[in-house]
Amino acid sequence: MSKSLNLFVPALGGAALVLGLAYGVSSREYGADKIETLETRVAQVEASAAQASANVQEGTAEVLRLQSELEELQMTAGTGSSLTEPAPVIDGTFGLGRVALAEEMAAWDVDVLPDGRGLPDGRGDVYTGEEVFVDKCASCHGDFAEGVGNWPVLAGGFDTLANKDPVKTVGSYWPHLSTAWDYINRSMPFGEAGTLTPDETYAIVAYIMYSNDMVDDDFELSHENFTEVEMYNSDGFVVDDRPELEYAQWRTEPCMENCKPTVEITMRATFLDVTPEGGGESVMNHASADDSPVFSASADASDAGAAESGATGIDPALIAAGEGAFRQCKTCHEVGEGASNRTGPVLNGMVGRTIGSVDGFRYSGVFQEAAAAGTIWTEESLAAFLADPRGMMAGTRMSFRGVRDEADIAALIAYIQSFDD
């Protein structure tokens, strides 16, 4: 603490209170149940003043100044504080509130515990569940619980939890079946929460289990067999172990100088700029790699950024998704058999050819420069361009703000790659 005292001394007004707090911290144990009071705050300030007085005897002008600040603080300590003395504890109760009625508790207390307590009587089978699911759930979660758009995937993903992008579904991740029943019953369907009957909820859960290959198609789930279900990932969770693994290591005096020999930029958000439009539009969209003359990048940042979206093996499903995503491009671009230049150039065989090289198309200056330099369209550079056209090719006439969804970018590239020159 004395080290931080010295560091605080030259600071401007306001440091005095910090100093007081620093002493307060060191001089008492901050149990989680402690409630700050004005008295303790004043006591801390006084303790600091006493320390400051001791330092005065060493004769430094800084400490004299500090002491006067502390005195000022003591005078004003009673005002402007956000603290409140603790609420009084009384014997007995205040007698406020009224007794909750059984009907009221039955209406609101519907949560289901992992051991099945709270489940109402009822049953539902996979077949019924499929009907209810398609009717009430599939618009977001897909007919097969595979998820639509950004809505949650409910099925599959087994053995992906250690992958780069784990697929966390009811089957692959959720440790308790009760969670599914409870959540669906209380919070689903989205926009019509609380409208399912217990039997419908049992049926939907049975169908989700079936979608996850947990049961056969003749399975029926009920309050009677509910707790017999074993979840795939029930042992996959550990209670927060940061105290043992992390705090033990990271509660150390940190390095202040010569902490490492050199520093290089290894990745720049500029090249994976998914910052939203509006206030988020980054001035760095107009930057180039040449803007870092001192701190040289050790890796090709555009590679690092676009690696995820690169679609090397062309997956038919990805191409199909890309066809959908391409709708937003169709206004200006054609691709495929018989395609020709329109507002934008034809895109056949784009990846692998020189940028700005389609015959008969009038390119903007930045594209002409790239063509002259012989720069090739790669999956990576196309991904970067799709994400932020004007950021990557400043001066392009393509009036398109970019594709926000990385999955859409990957799909678009796959789709474009599916058409040869």
Add this chain to the structure above:
Amino acid sequence: MESMAKGAGLNRRNFLKSAAAVPAVAVAGQAAAQGTPDPLITELQDWASYTGVGVDETPYGMPIRFEDDVVRRNVEWLTASPISSINFTPIHALDGTITPQGCAFERHHSGAIELTKGDYRLMINGLVDKPLVFNYSDLERLPRENHVYFCECAANTGMEWAGAQLNGAQFTHGMIHNMEYTGVPLRTLLREAGLEAAGDLSDKWVYVEGADASSNGRSIPMEKALDDVLVAFKANGEALRMEHGYPVRLVVPGWEGNMWVKWLRRIEVTDMAVGSREETSKYTDVYEDGTARKWTWVMDAKSVITSPSPQMPITHGSGPLVISGLAWSGHGQITRVDVSKDGGITWETARLGKQGDTKALTRFYLDTDWTGDPMLLQSRAMDETGYVQPTKDQLRDMRGENAVYHNNCIQTWFVNEEGIAENVEVS
């Protein structure tokens, strides 16, 4: 410049653009002041001659229109629908520590609802001596306290696990706000219902639940419930905003924002964690090997430089520069913040602003002289437990890249000679 017509005032966003194009814009004004007289001083201005607007022009005032870019912003691709989504506090443009309610981030699971004080009910049931129902006015009759606390979403900075992504402190660190709450300690309400029936409290929980369609529910250990949790109905002196749970929300100091249940309607004393969707499927942290941490409630010490930052470039050239930022810890008070200008090779200790409550935002400043050379700016917080905010590499070595939640890494901004800042990762 789509908003040139919006007003004569300087819109910061446009200012950023023009600053990027003409870095010396601010300096030019000063040079003029040294040569020719400044007409803003020598000539009579309209505002110094004509009268302004009267009182009651806006019975509840909004920020002046020149600040209309200081607003919450959303990242659309993050979520499927704005009804179940999150937006970000413009921390880059704020100073001090208190977050105005109107720009404090929102997180809804089924949208923000309108619930009147008259329709408000709070039930306490489960393992209590006497299950109770309170109405809003009951809460106002119980002894209340005021505390400043930060509320940080566990997913704050979560997009940065795999690498630098979003260019702006608002987007990398804006899932946080810091308000002065007025409320009744939860322990007061639990005592009203009586905990004799719960027996040994050391293994008991409270399950808290909201009144909205998501009925977001979380299990909180009884020890915490009896400690500093507040049932709050005011923030920064006025009623909670709809988007923050009007009329009543839970305040769980230092713990992840998802537990701060809005539109709080029910508190159930239980003998086990409910294992709700929000504490199993979500808000659990997957390790590199596929196992997951659960019950990771505390938000560890963290800090970020809010200016300069990608949305707040240096526009004044070299010379005096205030580097400013925010630090916080769910374990208590921030005791020190160090700032590095060279990506972590050397560090200087910053000046801390006035501290309020424990588990509240602390403002820090490093008053420095900018040479005009590029900088790699970082800040590193320490809290009262001696915990030092880790680097991205330290976190990744420990947890991998798939944890989603609880990313409290040291953030790096690259500032170039023009003063333009960018989100980067460094070796």
